[in-house]
Amino acid sequence: MYIRVTIAQLNSHLGNFDENLKKIYKAVDIAEKNKADFVIFPELFLTGYPPEDLILRTSFLKKNIKYLEKVISYSKNKNVVILLGYIDVEEDAYNSVSIIHHGKFLGKYRKQLLPNYSVFDEHRYFKPGKETVIIEYNSIKVGLNICEDIWSPIGPLHYQVLNGAQLILNASASPYYYGKRTLRKQYLSTKSYDYHCPIVYCNLIGGQDEVVFDGGSIVTTSKGDILYECKPFDEEIITIDIPIEENLRTNLQDPRRRYIELEKKDVKIIKISNIQPKRKKLKLSKITYNLNKENEIFKAITLGLKDYIKKNGFKKVVIGLSGGMDSSLVAAIATEAFGKENVVGILMPSMYSSEHSIKDAIALAENLGIKYHTLKITDIYYSFMSELKDIFKDHPEDITEENIQARIRGTLLMALSNKFGYIVLATGNKSEIATGYSTLYGDMVGGFSPIKDVYKTEVYKIAKWYNEYKGKEIIPHNVFIKPPSAELRPDQKDQDTLPPYEILDEILKLYIEKELSVEEISEKYDLNTVKYVAKLVDKNEYKRRQGVIGVKVTERSFGKDRRMPITNQYKEW
Template sequence: MKALVAIAQINVTVGALQANADRIITAARTAHQHGANVLLTPELSLTGYSPEDLLLRDAFYVASDAALERIVQASSSLPGLHILVGHPVQREGERFNSCSVIAEGKVVARYHKHDLPNYDVFDEQRYFTPDARPVVFEINGIRFGVNICEDIWFPYAPEAARAAGADILLVPNGSPYHMGKIHTRKDVVRANVSRQGMACVFANLVGGQDELVFDGGSFCLNARGEVMVQMPQFVEGIEYVAIKTGEPQPGSCAPDLCEEEEVYSALKLGVTDYLGKNGFPGAIIGLSGGVDSALTLAIAVDALGADKVRAVMMPSRYTAEISWLDSREMVQRLGVRYDELPISDCFDAFRKTLATEFTGLPEDATEENLQARIRGTLLMALSNKHGSIVLTTGNKSEMATGYCTLYGDMAGGYAVIKDILKTLVYRLCAWRNAQPGGEVIPERILTRAPSAELRENQTDQDSLPPYEVLDAIIRRYMEERASVAEMLAEGHDEATVRRVVKLIKNNEYKRRQAPVGIRVTHRGFGRDWRYPITNRFTE
């Protein structure tokens, strides 16, 4: 009772069916050369996860079936190897999230997913039909069962596999990253698979797909819930699980990452894949001398290389000298192209054009927003002319409260730190500065009071509660769905809580117009936040 299972932790692209098939075939040939009996690929590995409304088009299934057939044909020259490929199936008016077991030129078994997630970022019930039939196949006396991703988050599908005779459960996954999820996955496997007396081999996608990042972190647990193999997060690779006398044997185990490294790696991979998979030649970032743009610049350089990143400083009469100095120092450290485009003349021209309309009215946020929108216009002009994408620099604290300007600092194509609270921004900067190679973010950027620099002597705390207070309320209300009453019972100031909740509600219309951004929490302002703009409910 011996077998060798290969886990293919691969980075595929949604809709790139032929390229994805080639990636799977390459992994299969590598696994075969190593003597593997099974190659386990992730959920929907052939199409990428998730194809969303591509799944409503007949042509998508025709192309997917053709790509699958290429893998079937390739398997003819790989005797003894069983390849598990995730793909959609359309049959008699129904659609299934499926996994085919392919061996020696044939599909020898096919499993359809039973539990279809329909919460947070998931919307599978829109597309797929559930199926309750277990699938078990045998190799060298070892009986392998198949579940797909969400199936193992509930007891039914693992129980059905065990009842059908499975000794080891193979689980293709498209499990997106959020902080701490790598540990949650193992806890779920222990609760629903290990207690059935089965070992589990878990293969997860890696790579960026729009706002989602898949972190890999594939693993194998034995029937007692002990970790036998652990693959690293955020990188592609193939790892092997040796099965002897029906038991997985200890193998390579990657170390856990600290939270800051985990989040930074997710942001870096998100930027790499969003630009790479969409064909952007590089990135443009508006540098302000503040912490948010500094972190965004560091991530972009680490993700893309300094030669593909351009920083633009757009000073106004309110820009402090230290902002100029710190920006110049940072770009020198990173080696990126740097340009300064003063906006004072543009600002004066706008004020002159609007002078009659504004006669007798005091200056207010209008003039502040004009400056932000001038900067946004300049960045988008550079993007149009050179083809590089503008990476916006707004953080989650700002997006939650509306401390951002439509068509100004929100103008751009990809929001790198959209799901990063301000307090976490500082932690990520400190972590990055502690890495080999020395500090890339000047210390003064991290110690001076944050400011939009749109009027004299302005700081963020003129308009917002202290970030430690603000972020705690946002986390409880937005991410953890706590009620106002619960937050008050925890000791938060009532006026501050009600003010923050009101800001979150009133700025929904802004967030709907924000660019897509990387999700790293279990609830970001994106696919898993669906509140009406027109909304008079008050808690």
């Protein structure tokens, strides 16, 4: 005995109902052709996720229902049961999955556990559901739930299984950060083993502003083994047969569940009688994907960048090429995402730019095959200083003159953006953004910041992996070995004002992502260094609030993940 499920791991476009509908129809047709019992889509696939304050617009909610009705109509001559994420609207809004079959809306499941941490803010928009739903499909009991519902120790999954569910179908939109894919697989395997119940976990893929959904949908067996894993960071529609009789066999051999007390809980049974034509059991090889860290993060950033540009209607990107590591990696990512013909590099040397940096930038552009231009900023800079000389007299040169150079470069990039419709890619990394080692209205300008959540040490590792992946030197060797420098004054080095990146990044991870105190971090690192880094992080919150969004790849990124007040007097340094 088995249930045949089609997993539609697809990339939804928020608010683009027509495009999402085409994908829904295609997946339904594939499921029908494969004689599937169910086709399941990711969480809120019809609308796109997360809709945020669009949910507060009744016109958006009505359109969502209108397009749900189109799917219901399309299902008239289909034998497959369609499980589609949408927003249910009655006296309030509910994050829901519809149950559609033979042109009829048979019911829905409303998400009960609404996450309100990290990038999530679902309590702002949705009312939690109360009913636990089980679909009784030809006498087989199937539990249906949504994303967070499966992560709680006691929740809908618990009650569904203890009320006889033999299979769990979960529609998810689980955002990516490095380590999440491993955590997800371990957790779902454990849940399947503990409850002796296979789980189909259908996850969204694609970029939505700073969030990336990695897909990696999983099917587990009642023994906790991974039966199948979908491609990470890619669309896939796969049909798989899931054995059901293993539940009973496992329960008989391992009767722990008999002693679990079942609390009273509303359980709604939706009965579906469906006669499937004769079908041969599918032969599907077990597949799992294990990517190394650099490959995984590179794929996440590439997907996030590609979707941000594509879904917002831009055609080309422009990048300031300094000959440094950050701009080199961003150019490589952009070229992989859009093709060399859609990436433009701009060299903007000043009187302080080294000859080797200019050569490295040109070599990178030629290795990538992208078009590049050189715009010298020296004369522009001296023109600025000429205008400012009377006001600046009797004041020595300082960081002001350095920032003017960065702002000239930002102005030139934005001029090209305005004139040709390019979107500027900022090239700052997380270490710089954390410590304020970046210039407002200068190197921080842009429409998107791909490596915003990547620490400097990780930038080097990903760049090294990229050259190995390409099988040749794309990012020039000299970029790896020269000391990092903004080149805004003679012989300037990043380490003139910052601790070595190997130390800085570890302190930042503990302070930003783990929220450890200065005192706790100083047990491992020099106290004065830790205080200095913490001071830089705290003082530059005002800069980050004005910064460009970028792809989230760590557990705690700047932005929605970390909402620190700018105006506050709490200090640890």
